[in-house]
Amino acid sequence: MRFAHSMAAVVVLLPACSCDDEKPRVSPQSSASAPASAEAPIVPPIPSKVVTIQTDDGATLAADLLVPKEPTGPVLVLVHAFRVDRSEWTPLVEKLASAKRRYTVVNVDLRGHGMSRGGQDGGKSFDWTTSKPEDVGQLLHDVEAAAKTGMEASGGRARSVVLLGSSLGAALAAKAASTVPKVSAVGLVSPGAAIRGFDIYHPFAAVRTLPAFIGAAGADNVSRDPVAALGKMAKNATIKAYNGQFHSARWIGKDQPELWDDLAAWLEQVYDAKPSEPMPSPSTSPEAPAKGTAKPEKGGGKK
Numbered sequence: 001m002r003f004a005h006s007m008a009a010v011v012v013l014l015p016a017c018s019c020d021d022e023k024p025r026v027s028p029q030s031s032a033s034a035p036a037s038a039e040a041p042i043v044p045p046i047p048s049k050v051v052t053i054q055t056d057d058g059a060t061l062a063a064d065l066l067v068p069k070e071p072t073g074p075v076l077v078l079v080h081a082f083r084v085d086r087s088e089w090t091p092l093v094e095k096l097a098s099a100k101r102r103y104t105v106v107n108v109d110l111r112g113h114g115m116s117r118g119g120q121d122g123g124k125s126f127d128w129t130t131s132k133p134e135d136v137g138q139l140l141h142d143v144e145a146a147a148k149t150g151m152e153a154s155g156g157r158a159r160s161v162v163l164l165g166s167s168l169g170a171a172l173a174a175k176a177a178s179t180v181p182k183v184s185a186v187g188l189v190s191p192g193a194a195i196r197g198f199d200i201y202h203p204f205a206a207v208r209t210l211p212a213f214i215g216a217a218g219a220d221n222v223s224r225d226p227v228a229a230l231g232k233m234a235k236n237a238t239i240k241a242y243n244g245q246f247h248s249a250r251w252i253g254k255d256q257p258e259l260w261d262d263l264a265a266w267l268e269q270v271y272d273a274k275p276s277e278p279m280p281s282p283s284t285s286p287e288a289p290a291k292g293t294a295k296p297e298k299g300g301g302k303k
Contacts, residue, residue: 045097046105050115055145057138059111059118062086063146064093067153068102073271074160074184075150076103077176079143079169081190081248082126085114088166088250091260099264101271104158106150110142110169133197139168143176151182160184160275162267164213166249168195175203177210178278185270187213187263189249191226200226201233206278208233211270213263215240217256220247238266 046066053061064086076096080088086107093107111118112126126135147161161180164187165173175198177186186207191200191214212234216223218241231239242256253259 043098046102048093048097051149053108053142053145053149055111055118055141057141059138059142060116061108061111061118061142061145062115063106063108063149065107065149065153066093066097066103066105068104071104071154072157072159073101073103074162074273075147075154075158076105076162076164076267077143077146077150077173077180078105078107079146079163079165079172079176080108080110080113081167081169081250082195083113084248084250085109087114088248091253091257092249092263095260095264096267099268101268103162103267103271104150104154106146106153108142108146110139110172116142131196136168136196136198139172140175140179143172144180147176147180158182160273162270162273163187164189164263164267166190167192167247168198171195171198171200171203174200174207177207178203182275183207183210184273184275185211185213187266188215188230189213189259189263190216190220190223190247190252191230192222193226193229201229204230205233209235209276209279211273212237213240213266214238215242215252215259215262217242217244217246217252219243219245221245222247238262238269 046068048064048066051063051065053063055061078086078089080086086109089107093105096103096105109116143163151158160182162185163173163177163180163183166189170188170191173186174188177183193200214227214230214234214237216227227239231237240262242252242259244255246252246255249259
């Protein structure tokens with residue numbers, strides 16, 4: 001009570017003080033609000049620029065490249081589905097540009113898609129109806145070139161590479177995880193069992209100890225069995241099922257936007273993961289179901 005009366009006296013006497021060189025007293029209210037001015041400044045989003053990538057077999061690719069100020073975190077390569085382009089990943093890229101822990105991001109158009117060239121005819125088209133199994137395999141060069149571009153953009157400072165693919169891109173990401181140096185995690189959205197003979201099980205078996213994201217719509221007949229099988233094979237996986245029948249990140253994300261939050265959260269989780277050497281791939285994959293072969297998506301499925 002004596003303290004309260006003393007404070008009251010100070011408040012009454014302050015207006016009457018005419019001494020210019022006396023420093024004003026700081027009220028308890030002023031000191032309590034001081035920490036608010038000490039908040040950390042907001043870091044602006046990573047700027048994005050369009051770059052051209054040359055593959056080792058002569059294709060010319062377009063990609064969005066985001067390089068943080070301190071590019072010591074992982075390189076993230078985003079691999080879109082068939083018959084779409086790199087805009088499939090735009091919602092995720094926008095989140096990552098402002099994330100607290102930042103990746104060097106390479107969001108690439110596969111050959112014959114979007115702004116990239118190098119389809120079967122050397123131009124911009126990639127015709128699924130006339131493609132051969134070896135044509136699909138050539139897309140692996142695109143993923144490898146994108147990872148190399150990201151590592152070079154970081155000045156060689158990036159600690160690892162994370163691969164994230166959708167549908168066909170998921171198969172390519174699983175395969176590239178064994179061929180790209182320093183891969184520390186792999187993400188598969190709407191994986192299929194095989195695409196034109198491009199199997200996902202044997203490649204994934206070789207990297208099954210890596211942290212993995214495996215997600216698909218629960219009623220997607222193409223991905224349901226592969227998700228279950230890959231989930232059993234994985235040693236450290238985040239598995240997500242979304243409502244509906246939509247196939248690929250593009251269409252799941254439009255219908256279930258939480259996909260982008262889940263992917264951003266997983267990328268935060270695996271940010272410090274360390275690369276590991278691929279394991280020998282078994283000659284057979286007993287967990288792999290006989291059905292679930294992926295077909296090229298023509299758009300969103302029905303819910």
